[in-house]
Amino acid sequence: MTTAETQTSAIGAAADRILGAYASGVPCPPVRDLIGTADAAYAVQERLTGHWLGEGRRLTGRKIGLTSRAVQAQLGVGSPDFGMLFADMAVPDGAEIPAGAVLQPRAEAEVALVLDRDLTHERHTAADLIRATAFALPAVEVVGSRVRDWDITLADTVADNASSGMYVLGNRPTALGDVDLRGCGMVLERRGEQVSTGTGAACLGHPLNAALWLADTLVRVGRPLRAGDTVLTGALGPVVPVVPGDVLEARIGGLGDVRVAFAKEEDR
Numbered sequence: 001m002t003t004a005e006t007q008t009s010a011i012g013a014a015a016d017r018i019l020g021a022y023a024s025g026v027p028c029p030p031v032r033d034l035i036g037t038a039d040a041a042y043a044v045q046e047r048l049t050g051h052w053l054g055e056g057r058r059l060t061g062r063k064i065g066l067t068s069r070a071v072q073a074q075l076g077v078g079s080p081d082f083g084m085l086f087a088d089m090a091v092p093d094g095a096e097i098p099a100g101a102v103l104q105p106r107a108e109a110e111v112a113l114v115l116d117r118d119l120t121h122e123r124h125t126a127a128d129l130i131r132a133t134a135f136a137l138p139a140v141e142v143v144g145s146r147v148r149d150w151d152i153t154l155a156d157t158v159a160d161n162a163s164s165g166m167y168v169l170g171n172r173p174t175a176l177g178d179v180d181l182r183g184c185g186m187v188l189e190r191r192g193e194q195v196s197t198g199t200g201a202a203c204l205g206h207p208l209n210a211a212l213w214l215a216d217t218l219v220r221v222g223r224p225l226r227a228g229d230t231v232l233t234g235a236l237g238p239v240v241p242v243v244p245g246d247v248l249e250a251r252i253g254g255l256g257d258v259r260v261a262f263a264k265e266e267d268r
Contacts, residue, residue, distance in 0.1 A: 010034045014159055015047045021146035027103055030147050032155045038081075041158035042221070048161060049084050060230055061085040062218065063141060064210045065162040066154075067203045067234030077154050080204070082214055083162025085230060091142075091168045096261040099244045102144035102165035105262070107242050108235035109188045109250035111181055111200065111207040112139035112169055119215040119225040129212055132227075135173035136181065138255040140188075140248060141232050142166045143239065167232060170258035179254035182206045186236040188250045195248075198237025207233035 014031040021028040035041055053059065066072050066080045091097055097105075116134035144165030147156050157163045181200045188196040204210045210233045218224050225231065242248065242262055249259040 007040065011040060011043045011047060014040075014044045015051070018044070018048065018146050018160055019051070021103065025100055025103065027146055027148035030151055030153070030156045031159050032153050035155050035159060038077075038154060038158060041155040044159035045083065045161055046221075048159075052084075052086065058087040059084060060087045060090065060228075061232070062214060062225065062229065063162055063164055063167070063232040064214050064234045065143075065157065067210050080210060080213055080234065081154065081158050081162050082217065083158075083164040085164070085167065085232065089164065089166045090230075091166050091260060093168055093171050094259045094261075095168070096263050097142065097166060099263045099265045102142050104145045104150060105165055105242045106143050106239045107188070107248055107260070108141050108143065108239040109186045109196065109198070109237060109252065109258075110139045110141050110235055111184075111203070111233050111252065111255065112137045112167075113207070113211055113231045113233060114173070115225060115229045115231070116227050118227055120219060122216070122219055124212055124215045126208060126212065129208055129215060130176055132225075133176055135175055136179060136255060137173060138170040138250055138252040138258045139232055140168045140250050140258055140260050141235075142168070142242070142260065167230075168258055168260045169230070170256050172256045174255050181208060181254075184236075184253040184255065186250065186252045188237060188240065188248060190240070190242075191247050195240045196237040198235070200236060202236050203234040210234045 014034040117132035142165040143163045184200045186198045244264045247261045251257040
């Protein structure tokens, strides 16, 4: 077997391991024993994306992960990562996520951007991004890991669709000119108790910085952002674990609030 054939086989095995965790609802061992590079991990993610698109899922945007310098240092990387958002991952504001729908769920508050123009240049400017953005929304991303005990390296999380789970968008669109995304404060509460705080500056210095990185990166990999796409730009504060029965509400200055509940086990 050639080196290329060996790598292709490893990518397929890693994808199958992650798909098995989705199907069984039981987290799997890490996949880093099969793939050792970020490029291979993105190849796994692309294989999974093709599989899901073939099953009829609709791609609706992207999420950006690893926008915290502290988390980047923890994983030994110097840039963010990205994953795919599908229509069936979107949860209405205030709705309840069924127990078990996301494996090992955690939550973080973010700024979401919704585009009304394609972003297809090799290198985008801030003006390109601002012109292409229809509006911003507050969001809660419910991340999850198919990898047992969140025992992840960069290769594991990238292969696992950047640890995507579900996401909730607020319902009050705000033009970029009407909000200070760098200085906006964020509070995430669990039944009225603060569990995470932060600001827009915690996301690579500005949420638009993260979105610019994403736009350029996606052109290079052949899946550019399109009009109508939603971009989750990255956490504004520490991620928090969630358990069945939790109710979370995030408030972001200038953008409003967004709420999500998690069903109790017996409600399944």
